[in-house]
Amino acid sequence: MDQALIVFIAVAEKKHFTRAAEELHMTQPAVSQYIRALERTVGTRLLERDRKQVRLNKAGEIVYRHAKEIVGLYGRMQSLVDDLLHQASGRLAIGASYTFGEYALPRIIARLQSLYPSVKPAISIGNTKDISEAVAAGELDIGVVEGEFPHERLRIEPFAEDRMHVVAMAGHRLAQTERGRLGIDELADETWIVRESGSGTRKATESMFARFGFEPRSRMEFGSTQLIKESVEAGLGVSLLSGWAIRKELALGTLRVLDVAGTPVSRQFYVVIPAADFHTRATEVFRELLLREGAHP
Known part of the structure; x- marks a missing residue:
């Protein structure tokens, strides 16, 4: 090279x-x-x-831009040749969007290490658009994203369902069980805290708004799910968040799911890999692990 x-x-x-x-x-x-x-x-x-x-x-x-791609291609070529002689090993560049990367990926990585200790994962966390583009450019071997990002240089495969809920702080006036099911219009005066553009969570939120013909009067845009959760807990507003991301908060009672008609919202997690004829053995075993064990938090 x-x-x-x-x-x-x-x-x-x-x-x-x-x-x-x-x-x-x-x-x-x-x-x-x-x-x-x-x-x-x-x-x-x-x-x-x-x-x-x-x-x-x-x-x-x-x-x-092209030098990065050339270097990445050379590295994958060398890994593929090595794979002909050895079991899965070497560096595996994994990208994941925030929800899966922060709340589900650690369990999968632990399982990967127990099965293939010679694989050395390197993790990058970003939004769906950034991770997909990095895989397409050869900067990452494999990605897990929260929404489809069509690209001629990617192979995209659904592997897990994510159920998303409208959440509010504990003790929120609309979280009282005696109120019954809410219409989304009852949340028009609430501040909605949303993720940044390019995020799969943001796309799911916008799709929900469009489906209901709903537009909140006030919004805040934050760049991380953790920050959104803490802001909702503090009473700054409500949000649509993944069930995978709010398990601990629901168990602790710091967040409440609002019973809003038409929710929870379902979406898919996707595995994305380069649309190539060959992939490293490490990439393939991690993909198989995701399809087999990644469907549940």
């Missing part, structure tokens, strides 16, 4: 020649030489330099 690409990626991500050299255990002049050689090869400058840092220019952004 072209060492210049590895050096260029390090410089682009560290935004500094010296830091990149330290990471690669090289001298700074050697790093500079590799960058100059790559720029000669592509026929243009790739980095803009100032006294504090370097940054990618437009050409550099193009080269960086």
Whole structure:
């Protein structure tokens, strides 16, 4: 594999020649030489330099994106060859959207380690869009997401159902059992706390609003499920959250599920892998484990 690409990626991500050299255990002049050689090869400058840092220019952004893909492809090629001779082993880059990654994945990883101790998982947590794009770009071997993200370079497979509930703080006026089933219009004056755009939970919430023809008068947008739960517990508003994410809070009595007509809302979790003919043995065994044991929290 072209060492210049590895050096260029390090410089682009560290935004500094010296830091990149330290990471690669090289001298700074050697790093500079590799960058100059790559720029000669592509026929243009790739980095803009100032006294504090370097940054990618437009050409550099193009080269960086494709360099990451090339390095990822090389790594997978080597892993596939190794798999012909050995059992599942090596690094497995797993991406997961927040709900599954934070509340279900640890149990699956523990099971993976008990069965295949030579597999070394590296976990990234992000929203559905970011994880899917990282798998498509070859930066992750496999992903678990909360919603479909169609892409020609992905194979998408449902494997578990998620039931989502409208939740409020304990003692909320609408959580009293004698009130009976609520219509969603009764929540119009509540502040709805929602996830950020690109999140599978946000998509499910918007789909529920559209299905009911409902639009809350007030919203707050937060970037993590944990922050939303704590905000609901504090009485800042209500939210639609996964049953997987609220198990502890329901058991402790700090959150209450509101009995809203048309809920719980069901959605699917999906496994996403590159749409390729071959995958590493580690990827395949983890996928099989998800399909076999990942359907229940």
